[in-house]
Amino acid sequence: GAVVSQHPSRVICKSGTSVKIECRSLDFQATTMFWYRQFPKKSLMLMATSNEGSKATYEQGVEKDKFLINHASLTLSTLTVTSAHPEDSSFYICSARGTGSTAGELFFGEGSRLTVL
Amino acid sequence: SQKIEQNSEALNIQEGKTATLTCNYTNYSPAYLQWYRQDPGRGPVFLLLIRENEKEKRKERLKVTFDTTLKQSLFHITASQPADSATYLCAQSNSGYALNFGKGTSLLVTP
Numbered sequence: 001g002a003v004v005s006q007h008p009s010r011v012i013c014k015s016g017t018s019v020k021i022e023c024r025s026l027d028f029q030a031t032t033m034f035w036y037r038q039f040p041k042k043s044l045m046l047m048a049t050s051n052e053g054s055k056a057t058y059e060q061g062v063e064k065d066k067f068l069i070n071h072a073s074l075t076l077s078t079l080t081v082t083s084a085h086p087e088d089s090s091f092y093i094c095s096a097r098g099t100g101s102t103a104g105e106l107f108f109g110e111g112s113r114l115t116v117l
Numbered sequence: 118s119q120k121i122e123q124n125s126e127a128l129n130i131q132e133g134k135t136a137t138l139t140c141n142y143t144n145y146s147p148a149y150l151q152w153y154r155q156d157p158g159r160g161p162v163f164l165l166l167i168r169e170n171e172k173e174k175r176k177e178r179l180k181v182t183f184d185t186t187l188k189q190s191l192f193h194i195t196a197s198q199p200a201d202s203a204t205y206l207c208a209q210s211n212s213g214y215a216l217n218f219g220k221g222t223s224l225l226v227t228p
Contacts, residue, residue: 004160034215034216042220043219043220044161045218046215046216046217049215091158105151105166107163108160108161108162109160110160111158111159
């Protein structure tokens with residue numbers, strides 16, 4: 001099946017620094033990827049839709065200048081949390097839509113746990 | 118706006134029994150509903166998808182139903198095993214794009 005890889009799986013940073021999270025589709029091309037965040041015991045909340053070669057579409061309430069998304073190729077999307085603060089600490093998960101026989105399914109990465117001190 | 122509601126109470130059942138999890142939506146019928154499994158600290162894993170015009174879908178020990186009258190989907194795990202213990206997420210989408218998730222229901226299967 002389709003595999004989506006995220007890196008890093010865990011990151012700890014100081015307040016005020018920026019952190020980049022990578023999301024790669026390993027065996028298929030993803031024109032669209034999605035970024036979610038999840039707080040403990042809460043649902044996954046969609047942050048933005050990442051479109052290859054164009055600007056990301058952000059959900060209401062998500063600051064686009066704080067959460068920078070770049071989807072420069074068909075297999076890679078990156079999320080950069082700029083000037084991170086403790087309230088940005090969360091579990092960030094990316095996903096990509098399957099193609100062909102797996103069209104309609106969303107394949108998720110393993111998630112990236114961000115802790116801002 | 119559409120809300121996906123899952124019972125936030127953890128479900129504890131004995132090994133071998135059938136686990137039944139509920140997902141309700143509040144407004145319009147989504148084109149399809151999906152069920153995912155999520156283990157602690159991991160990303161969700163796709164399990165089953167059921168379309169609006171389908172009543173039931175099965176996959177091995179899993180069964181999903183979709184009742185547009187009740188605005189509800191039920192997720193069943195038959196002959197449950199301790200390895201089935203996880204959080205199960207219900208999600209809806211109309212366009213095939215981003216999913217709107219419920220909070221998930223935690224299932225614990227005890228030997």
